[in-house]
Amino acid sequence: MGRLFGTDGARGIALTELTCETAMQIGRAAAIVLTRKAHRKPKILIGKDTRISSDVLEAALIAGICSMGADAVTLGVVPTPAVAFLVKKRDADAGVMISASHNSMEFNGIKLFSGTGYKLSDDIEEEIESLILDNPEEITNAMTGGAKVGRVSHDKNAQWDYIRSIMKTIDNDLSGVRVAIDCANGSASATAERLFGGLGATVYLVNCTPNGTNINDKCGSTYMDAISKFVKEKKCHVGVAFDGDADRCLAVDENGAILDGDKLIAIFARDMRDKGTLKKNTAVVTVLTNLGFTHFAKNNDINMITTKVGDRYIMEQMLAGGYNLGGEQSGHIIFHDYATTGDGQLTAVQLLSIIKRQERKASELGSMMERYPQVMVNVKIIPKWKEAWKNDTEIEKIINANQTKLGSSGRILVRESGTEPLIRVMIEGKKFRLINQMALEIADKIKERCPDDSKEKQEEKE
8 A cells, every 4th residue: 555545545534634735736646647648638537426525625636637737627426437437438538536435524535547447556556656745846847837727627418428328238127126225425416316217217315415514424335224224114126325436336135134245246246147248257356255255156156266455456357367247345346348447336227137137036136145254353563563473373373273163164364454553353154153252362362472562661661
């Protein structure tokens, strides 16, 4: 992870951590790095979610982009995948999405896309970071003025062109399907009704009145209780929930039971396998994918390739291997036949299409994969133990011993967090009490073997 960009763009508390000055510099540096091959006046698209801070950061980005001689085209409130789609369709040189995804309203973020519609590689993000943090004078020297300053325009057809692109991904309509849609008071609020209603579904919108401060506020894909209750009350066939920028989708069946990303990928993988459209008969998932998916894939003769956590790494693997389905438990699901990034509304349309086409209940589809109980315990560490804990024989011994007890009916994953000073102990298995006990034993051993020396020194002084 870089100094400015994390696993999904730059992110922080809006205007204090992710400042207007930082946004302006990102706009300038992105214009330099991402438009070098442009043989014309460069064009960069800008989309945003519904956060109250998005307008301010948009203005700063526009100022930065135009000061470098590139044109800025605003898309208004759109989902993140709309930016990825429109960058390519509009033949733009780059795209920017202003959003902190599933985080609460005080946060915001900036995600960058190349002219091909894909998220930037780590190398390109590091190049942009280096300009901003190490070589700001290079940015200053590249600024322009006079007639060379970029112009600002608004793309009034952005939302509708994106909506129509998703509609074209299914052959059947959705008439007769009663669906509840939780828009998280975010980007999907601008597109969901026209998309799902336009396909013929009976639509019930939930949390679709954004006011700038209620995005992800006890709603959306990180808070499924509301949509679960609503589906049961209204007797819907299915419910879908998006996050703030609508690149994630989770669902609930007609009984209100959650269909997480792993279960959704299982549903899509088998349907695509049966239709002969699952390339190389393979789904790409992450190390956090539930063990139940592993058994599902084995039982259904579907290959499974695992990457580290992050939809960008899933996409990289899909491109490298020529695969067309991948995703995460969190609901980032990529259909590479149709999109270059995870798309919550595309995911929901594909799910509803299967329910209609197969004439099956959502609960029946969800039952094809058994989800194993999962326990996660976090252990705080000090900097001296980063990476070093992996070489401790006592930690290794207790992990191996518990894995032997679990056998093929469970798994243990102990890894260092990429965002916090933590070691995450994750265990899956059929018996919750057993795996919970194991997770605590391993966590205690890590605490014992990786003590906080600063506390010990402080106690000695006292």
